[in-house]
Amino acid sequence: xxxxxxxxxxxxxxxxxxxxxxKVYAKDKWSARYVYKADEPIAYWITCLAYVGVGTxxxxxxxxxxxxxxx
Numbered sequence: 575x576x577x578x579x580x581x582x583x584x585x586x587x588x589x590x591x592x593x594x595x596x597k598v599y600a601k602d603k604w605s606a607r608y609v610y611k612a613d614e615p616i617a618y619w620i621t622c623l624a625y626v627g628v629g630t631x632x633x634x635x636x637x638x639x640x641x642x643x644x645x
Contacts, residue, residue, distance in 0.1 A: 582632035589625030598622050 592598030596611040600621045611618045 578636065579633055582629045582636075584629070586626050586629030586633065589622045589627075589629060592618075592622045592625065598625065 589598070596618075597608045598618060598621045599606065600609045600617070609618045609621050
């Protein structure tokens, strides 16, 4: 398992952890903060699903060669 797959798995797991605890750390340009489910549910779900989605995409498609550069 390559380092990229490990980082991708950790990213997806962090998104799932955020769903479990009800808060997730989000960055916007130069600022970063926690987004809480109770305060901002739409931003919370978008952020959690982005972590899970991007992590899953990287894990299964980027490192496995499923996306090929055909020149």
